[in-house]
Amino acid sequence: EAGVAQSPRxxxxxxxQSVAFWCNPISGHATLYWYQQILGQGPKLLIQFQNNGVVxxxxxxxxxxxxxRLKGVDSTLKIQPAKLEDSAVYLCASSRQxxxxxxxxxxxxxxLTVL
Amino acid sequence: xxxxxxxxxxxxxxxxxxAVIKCxxxxxxxxxxxxxxxxxxxxxxxxxDIRSNVGEKKDQRIAVTLNKTAKxxxxxITETQPEDSAVYFCAASGGxxxxxxxxxxxxLSVLP
Numbered sequence: 001e002a003g004v005a006q007s008p009r010x011x012x013x014x015x016x017q018s019v020a021f022w023c024n025p026i027s028g029h030a031t032l033y034w035y036q037q038i039l040g041q042g043p044k045l046l047i048q049f050q051n052n053g054v055v056x057x058x059x060x061x062x063x064x065x066x067x068x069r070l071k072g073v074d075s076t077l078k079i080q081p082a083k084l085e086d087s088a089v090y091l092c093a094s095s096r097q098x099x100x101x102x103x104x105x106x107x108x109x110x111x112l113t114v115l
Numbered sequence: 116x117x118x119x120x121x122x123x124x125x126x127x128x129x130x131x132x133x134a135v136i137k138c139x140x141x142x143x144x145x146x147x148x149x150x151x152x153x154x155x156x157x158x159x160x161x162x163x164d165i166r167s168n169v170g171e172k173k174d175q176r177i178a179v180t181l182n183k184t185a186k187x188x189x190x191x192i193t194e195t196q197p198e199d200s201a202v203y204f205c206a207a208s209g210g211x212x213x214x215x216x217x218x219x220x221x222x223l224s225v226l227p
Contacts, residue, residue, distance in 0.1 A: 033214070040220075041220065042121075042204050042206075042219050043204070045216070056214045058116075103149070103161050106158040106159050108158050109158060
């Protein structure tokens with residue numbers, strides 16, 4: 001089965017600019033996660049979707065970050081305007097929906113550098 | 116909310132020796148504890164996980180132990196090899212579909 005796809009793989013922008021990331025989860029996976037991983041730290045959950053609904057966005061900086069998953073498949077994460085501290089790898093992950101504990105499969109990530 | 120601590124932050128072992136990484140969590144409702152391995156520039160990959168209804172799980176050279184009373188779990192790697200060198204993350208989750216909280220990571224170096 002194909003893995004989680006993300007694009008772009010790398011992005012360099014100036015502060016105050018906007019940027020968008022795209023994620024395509026594994027087919028059939030209802031749950032989609034966006035994580036921010038700052039260099040030397042563990043992934044930090046930004047937002048979790050179940051189908052096209054938001055389950056948890058408590059750590060999403062909503063004044064500048066937004067995310068959507070309109071048809072319950074692909075998702076986009078946007079930052080507007082970007083700050084220097086947003087430099088990080090943005091990881092998308094997906095898992096199956098169900099009552100059992102489900103493994104998260106990660107995409108390759110998008111490395112964002114804000115200058 | 117959940118808070119996960121992980122120790123040590125760096126660990127160097129000789130090839131063939133064992134490595135142990137420990138994590139503690141704060142939320143007693145957490146019941147799923149995966150471990151991920153992340154090689155430089157690559158995505159995290161699940162290497163082993165444990166549910167709260169068991170105390171230990173083993174998969175070849177890798178094992179995980181869980182102490183729910185003390186709220187800590189550990190990763191054990193035996194007969195370490197250079198290809199085990201990576202950053203290892205523990206995580207805790209409250210159940211299916213619920214968010215994961217990751218530890219800060221342990222950088223393991225296996226010296227030949």
